[in-house]
Amino acid sequence: MNKMNGILKVVMAGTLALSLAACGANNGNNEGTNTGTNAGTDNGGGKKEDITITFQNIYPDPTDPKNGMIKKIVAQYEKDHPGVKIELDSLNTDQQKVKLKTQAASREVPDITIVNPAAQMKPFVDAKLFAPLNDMVAENGLKDTFQEGILDFYSFDDNLYALPDGNNIGLVYYNKELFDQAGVKVPTTFEEMVQVVKDLKAKGIQPMAIGEKDTWTGSFLFMNVLLRTNGPGFLQEVIDGKKTFEDPAFTEAVDAFQSLIQAGAFQEGATSFDYNAGENLFKTGKAAMYYMGSWATGGIETSSVNGKVGVFKFPTVNGKGDVNEFMLAPGSAFAISADSKHLEETKDFLNYFMLNFPKEAFEVKGAVGLAQKVEGDFKAAGYSDMAMEVLGMFKDVKGGDLAFDNTMNPGTAQGHLTSIQNLFVQKMESAKVSKEHQSAYDSNK
Amino acid sequence: MSQSIGAGAIKPQARVRGKGRWGIGKIASYILFGVLLVTQLYPLLWLAIYSLKSNEEILAGRFFALPASPQWVNFTNAVESGNYFKYLYNSLFVTTITMVGVLLLASLVSFAISRFRWKYGPAVMLVFLIGMMIPMQATLLPLMLIFKNINILNTHASIILPYIAFQTPIAVFILSGFMRTIPHEIEESAVVDGAGVFRIFWNIILPVSVPPMMTVCILTFINIWNEYILASTFISSEALKTLPFGVNSFVSQYSVNYGAIGAFLVLGALPVIIIYFLLADKITKGMVAGAVKG
């Protein structure tokens, strides 16, 4: 081999090294910052005490007021605490779930992350990935800002592990104009509701909208039927071994739910509509009723049907149930990594964040369905009549049930979601639906 | 037909047969081409219209509907809120490095597999063939562990390295297939002239291999440009995020800003389409000299 060889070897090696160096070039100060968060702290000329807190969240949309609100609180905190940088890792909900699970497997959980309540966060707590927040929530009276009992959904063995951003209930929105057109009244029983569906249908009005591609949507409604036929706590009774899915209350709920579907309540092709497309039918005045969590209030207020919409409580089924028992939807919640390198600072920040959360949310008209008590005159702040109605309903809440996937393990929940989605495309024997549920439960115990 | 054509040595002309005669076959073909042109190009027009619609208009799902009033705000949102320029820069950076990396590494290996006299060539080839079909998502969790341990999480390296690694099998497959067809006389005479193996690689083989490298570039580009799962898992810093983050940033828990997504996609596709059409002649011409006898 000749000289050329050697030179080329050097060049090759150099190119390789360069291209690898280039990969790393954009990363600023890499060492010494905390878990999974080593980027771009160029500001301040690389002061040594600077710390970065990674705040993984599900509010990525800059055109959504919540995103602006978070940025505002963060900016204020950074201003008050020079040397602390909050790095927002904003992802959409699905992607955040995958990312957190992947991170959890290698104990790389970001300083602050988002989890769902109860059964959904339990595996993380069991793996000791989250830091208890008992001491933190006691500071600055943060605990007292939360509504009574809401924190229980995020506590395990007397330790609190996450702070919720919301607390919602399931209810039915309806379009008053379309109801008038069809000459129907707000139903007080499920049977009336089915009749209303038929009457609306007869007038050529789409009775209800649903985004059943997302599967939890139908489940949420179904669980409300079950809450009526059985009363609260059915799933817990199954878990405790006191009942099975073959229980009459369950089959009755399946039958009732199917009678609604068979009456033609939902739009054609509902299972290919995602949440947004489904909701949009209601928001554009193309559907008369919409069953959803109260978080939908904000979106409906800013849509074209604003002012024409009222709400009613989910009616009794076959005369059973109490309309003041609601489907409860404690929101996604902020948790702190047990492995955070800046545990104290992170706790301090989250404390500050949650204290300011309700105030800021109130201002961007996002205070309906918060987990915290909100001070302020909603009416004077320009909240709509519908929002006031929803707020009024919160006062009537006398307990209820959590969504299926917040109560049952993930495997059973997936089985349930599929089984319910299937009812939208074909009629099934309720006994068969029961059996599907029971076998999903048995194989996932 | 066992002639082994030195791929670079020939300059094939596009054959023109049947041109000028308007037979039934030709007319039918033109109708077919026209229909295909409409079905394949219409999405672009549709996307352009889509990007000017309001959310409600988009969700209404009416295929032929035009926006009541063009929502230019979608574009402002995409550029300002979606961090378009920063993400575009990152995407270009990541994609370019990946392409260069894939080409360099894969052509080195392909050269070794196809031209060296050594025992393990076929074995190495086999190892690459096996990996060709492994889905990237299946390796998410182990990769996370590896990157944690070599401390490159949340850097561009944490996506560039797996991108390169996952693209090399198909690149080696195509490049080595091509290089095998280059006549051996070429390096025989080069060896006689006293050229070393690196000079043969760099001055003789690489220039001839430009066409299949184009193919590799395009394949790599297609697979990387819209990749989101790996990127979203390994990258957390705003400053490092790529274009798919921008698209997905308009998806929140209970709302999706479809108009802004459309605008963002128009902006994301625009530079690509411009570059592509500017280079289209070169790309096809380059590939023309290309990979026969792969």
Next chain:
Amino acid sequence: MNVLKVSKFTIALFVLPCLLLYVLLVFVPIIVSMYSGLLEWNGIGESTFVGLANFKTMFFDDAVFWPSVRRTLMFAVFSMAEIPVVLFIAILLNRYVKKPNFLVSSYFLPIILSVVIIGQLWKTIYNPASMGGMLNQVLEAIGLGSWTQAWLTDPSIAMYSLYFVALWQYFGYHLLIQFTGIQNIPADVYEAAKIDGADGLKADWYITFPMNIPIFKISIVLAFIGSLQAFDLTMVMTGGGPAHATDLISTHMYNMSFLSMKYGYGSAIAAFLVLVCLVATFIINFIFGRVERKYT
């Protein structure tokens, strides 16, 4: 016979950088992943070694698994069946169009659009007529109202609707590859054939097909890989629904690993997928090996 005799060091220099990166980031992870397939593990907490139990469940007790395998393989078959059609169109293009580059480039465009937007587009095409779905409206308008379908929500049809979108999207991609392959065949070969009396279709049969086989193989391999890994499109358009009717191996794996939180089980599915890939790689190479030998 390869002529270059080089030192071990040189070989290492050429091969190792790529091989190491590849083995470390593709091979090792997939083996780790396969090992996880032997665990009962939610991906977060403690894991228990359960041997082949996951595979047993997968093969015998999972009602979703085999149908999703069948759909995935069907997907692969359709994708590969598209290639001959594409080749035929490429031949027509080459024969009848003077400056085909614009057409080829245009056909190629759908592939660079994000799946998010492709999904949205086709939903507006497939929607029920009452929701503005283009296809059904057109069918009604031309008096074929009885042909209208719930394209994405009828479990017996939905999967075919998805196949079609994928075929449409990848049409230009394969056309580009095939077209360049054909263009590459030197003109003098055809000149020679013409003297022997082979022209038009005959020339294509005796020259274009055999000489294009390697390129054809590239497309087939790419089509196969693409369909086994197809994931995004299904997720965007149907999410695997209704009731698993459009689940593929890849979406099933994803659901199990990340939604049902059975990471061990999901890994077992991944291992199966890798196995299918391996077998397929060998089959494809074997078939093409024979075909190539026959023609060369």
